[in-house]
Amino acid sequence: MNTPLRLGIAGLGTVGVGVLRIVQGQAALLAARCGRPITVSAVSARSRTKDRGVDLSGLGWEDSPVALAQRDDVDVFIEVMGGHEGAARDATTAALRAGKHVVTANKALLAIHGQSLAELAEDQGVALRYEAAVAGGIPVIKALSEGLAANSMTRVLGVMNGSCNYILTRMESAGLSYQEVFNEANALGYLEADPELDVGGIDAAHKLTLLAALAFGTRVDFDGVELEGIGRVKIEDIRHAADMGYRIKLLGVAQMTEHGLEQRMAPCLVPATSPLGQLEGGTNMVVLEGNSVGQIVLRGAGAGEGPTASAVMGDVADIARGLVIPAFGQAARSLHSAPRAISTSQAPFYLRMALQDKPGALAKIAHVLGEAGVSIHRMRQYDHIDDSAPVLIVTHKTTRSALDQALAAMNATGVVTESPVALRIENV
Numbered sequence: 001m002n003t004p005l006r007l008g009i010a011g012l013g014t015v016g017v018g019v020l021r022i023v024q025g026q027a028a029l030l031a032a033r034c035g036r037p038i039t040v041s042a043v044s045a046r047s048r049t050k051d052r053g054v055d056l057s058g059l060g061w062e063d064s065p066v067a068l069a070q071r072d073d074v075d076v077f078i079e080v081m082g083g084h085e086g087a088a089r090d091a092t093t094a095a096l097r098a099g100k101h102v103v104t105a106n107k108a109l110l111a112i113h114g115q116s117l118a119e120l121a122e123d124q125g126v127a128l129r130y131e132a133a134v135a136g137g138i139p140v141i142k143a144l145s146e147g148l149a150a151n152s153m154t155r156v157l158g159v160m161n162g163s164c165n166y167i168l169t170r171m172e173s174a175g176l177s178y179q180e181v182f183n184e185a186n187a188l189g190y191l192e193a194d195p196e197l198d199v200g201g202i203d204a205a206h207k208l209t210l211l212a213a214l215a216f217g218t219r220v221d222f223d224g225v226e227l228e229g230i231g232r233v234k235i236e237d238i239r240h241a242a243d244m245g246y247r248i249k250l251l252g253v254a255q256m257t258e259h260g261l262e263q264r265m266a267p268c269l270v271p272a273t274s275p276l277g278q279l280e281g282g283t284n285m286v287v288l289e290g291n292s293v294g295q296i297v298l299r300g301a302g303a304g305e306g307p308t309a310s311a312v313m314g315d316v317a318d319i320a321r322g323l324v325i326p327a328f329g330q331a332a333r334s335l336h337s338a339p340r341a342i343s344t345s346q347a348p349f350y351l352r353m354a355l356q357d358k359p360g361a362l363a364k365i366a367h368v369l370g371e372a373g374v375s376i377h378r379m380r381q382y383d384h385i386d387d388s389a390p391v392l393i394v395t396h397k398t399t400r401s402a403l404d405q406a407l408a409a410m411n412a413t414g415v416v417t418e419s420p421v422a423l424r425i426e427n428v
């Protein structure tokens, strides 16, 4: 079939420009692999006059992404604007209603509206694809929905936010504080326009929910993620972790347990020698575990023009070849709503706190831990700062809910001068 597949690209930022560069620069390769040319009919962005370093001559222009989505000469609507409401949601919905395939890099949109958009796509008999939305250039959506389709998935985990991994590894290598590296990363343009999306773990949690839906046949449940960002991690935590043979990573884990679907995104200690522990800078890593395949580790660039546009164009290539599979690997209405398993799985925890340096302070902490059924594995008191004593405790395996009970009681003892930081130790 030689009919061109015609794209409309909404958004000409990092990803949109990358997509245009691939369409223009790899035209012959794409046509050969897809059996038909891939062309761009028209584009949309906020500013028509901005120089974007790519050739827009000969392309149609729409001020309105919705109008772009509805054009007769657009077969595939590429949404690379961002945001889960407004233009991204309106135009994506309009495209699907108009019977256009949609490819998006927008994890926020799908984490919030994925179910309704997937149902609409299926009703319309078109594809809704989002490889670029999770772990940038790593083809993890394709791995789960196609290559691993015959597996009962047992666990999905990984480091899915490059900015947080950059901050944590840079703190360690340069011996800098969280705030210093945060400022540096922000100045370098590494963080989202709203940095809280990155450092608050929200962006990574959006991604985790999409993987969980694919892996477990569940409806996307962003509100079901136990979420904690990296803002309270101090350079001392990174050093203490290193002393014990661990590194701190913003780790996402999704698994189906006897209590329901567990989804958590939080800074954790992982063994320094593990593949996750060795991950440097802005790189992402996703670990997939299935009953037949065992464990698969995927590693690569989680962001940036080339890797993200590569993932978008992988989806476009599938559509050009006629592949239309459900967005979440099975009919959207057959996805089930799993109960939320919050804070139920057990792990050892790392606790750092500062206590008043007076008789009985440590005993009070040991007492509240014991009352909550949390057993101490190791404990160490560091050099005093003024009249405050930094204390590090590693617990035996416990649940987060038992620990939270102990933490609340600790704060009520009156001996805690700096509220405890609690990090799960994940022996992956």
Ligand code: NAP
Pocket (backbone or CB within 6 Å): 010, 011, 012, 013, 014, 015, 016, 044, 045, 046, 047, 048, 050, 063, 065, 079, 080, 081, 082, 083, 087, 105, 106, 107, 132, 133, 136, 302, 303, 304, 305, 308
């Ligand atoms: P970006 O550089 O900020 O670009 C966004 C583009 O969207 C801009 O061209 C902007 O127009 C346009 N836009 C925004 N609102 C619009 C509206 N209402 N109407 C028309 N155009 C509008 O963003 P990006 O980094 O390319 O990211 C795009 C999407 O990909 C986001 O969902 C992001 O989360 C996702 N993503 C990005 C990366 C990455 O490495 N950057 C990786 C994975 C996923 P103007 O240029 O005229 O302002």
Ligand code: HSE
Pocket (backbone or CB within 6 Å): 133, 135, 136, 160, 161, 162, 163, 164, 190, 191, 192, 198, 203, 302, 303, 304
């Ligand atoms: N802010 C994201 C990150 C961009 O740092 O991983 C890619 O989704």
